Amino acid sequence: MAIDEGYRHLDGAYIYHNEHEVGEAIREKIAEGKVKREEIFYCGKLWATDHIPEMVRPALERTLKVLQLDYVDLYIIELPMAFKALEACKDAGLVKSLGVSNFNRRQLEVILNKPGLKYKPVTNQVECHPYFTQPKLLKFCQQHDIVVVAYSPLGTCRNPTWVNVSSPPLLNDELLNSLGKKHNKTAAQIGLRFNIQRGVVVIPKSFNLKRIKENFQIFDFSLTEEEMKDIEALNKNVRFVELLIGRVIIIIIIIIIIIIMFIITNSMR
Structure with missing residues (x-):
């Protein structure tokens, strides 16, 4: 549906368990002559447990195999430790552009100041909407030619296990x-x-055809400077997507496992 309505940026991940269907849809639309492969911009993501450098390429190759594509247009990581391995994937022609997600300024600086950096990240995918405008991060990214991509640009579902329902x-x-x-x-x-006029890419999610169409119909009008300022004033610096205690513990455990596996791998060399 999305491709038929004009969408070309498709945001996915192996962990979403839908890459087979997405790849099938892309190939189907190419076969129909609706689009060419180079017109599709597919973004994939590295899952948290695959950030050991030796695991990056196998994870990306797994995604490509499921999608049945030769390359992805953008591949996103969430930890700086995997970036050098991601650069090697670009050299191998498996990915066109490199990106990061949920990076703050300090984490971005770790990569940007890395000795021998070959390719800098072109995107930083973060939560960004009128209640969480991220002005400082947006300014820093724009100063370094890093495009901010907003997930949950309209908020998100009200699942209390991972969403801040107090807002x-x-x-x-x-x-x-x-x-x-x-x-x-x-x-x-x-x-x-609002985000489009700030230079922020938006990736709204919907299964509803009416809303899919509506979300694309935002290029036939503009907000005035005053209206933009009024919306900016709505900022509460509050996230909708909030890592609650249980998820924080899980992530800490995952990171510890990654570090241990990395140490073991290096000690065996």
Whole structure:
């Protein structure tokens, strides 16, 4: 559906367990003559347990095998330790561009200041929306020609196991709805347009065809400078996607396992 409606940036990951279906859809649309491979921008992600340098390429090759594609356009990591291995994947022609996710300024500087850096990250995928505008991070990224890609640009589902439900739903915001009426758009379209005008790429998620269409119909209007400032003032510095205690413990355990495996691997050389 998304490709038929004009979408070309497809955001996926092996952990989503849908790469087979996504790859099948891409090949189907190419066979139909709807798109060419070079018109599709597929973004994949390295899962947390695969960040040991020796595991990066096998993980990417696994994704390519499932997708049945020769390369991905962008591959994202979440820990700086995997970046050199990712550079080698680019040299091998497995990925066109390298990106990171959930990096703060310090983590970005670790990579940007790395001796012998061959390719700098071109994107940083982070949570970003009118309630969490990330102005300092956005400014830093733009100064270094790193494109900020906003996940959850409209907030997210209200699952209390991993979402901060203390913050009100973004799409119920009075200002966004008021501006929506003014521009004959939805609150969601206003929220997406806000980030687009800031130079932020948005990757909204939906299974609903009506919303998929609406999310793409944000290029036929503009917000005024005053309206942009009003939306910026909504910033609460509050994340919707919040790592709660249970998930924090799991991530700490994963990181410890990664470090131990890395030490063992190096000691066997």
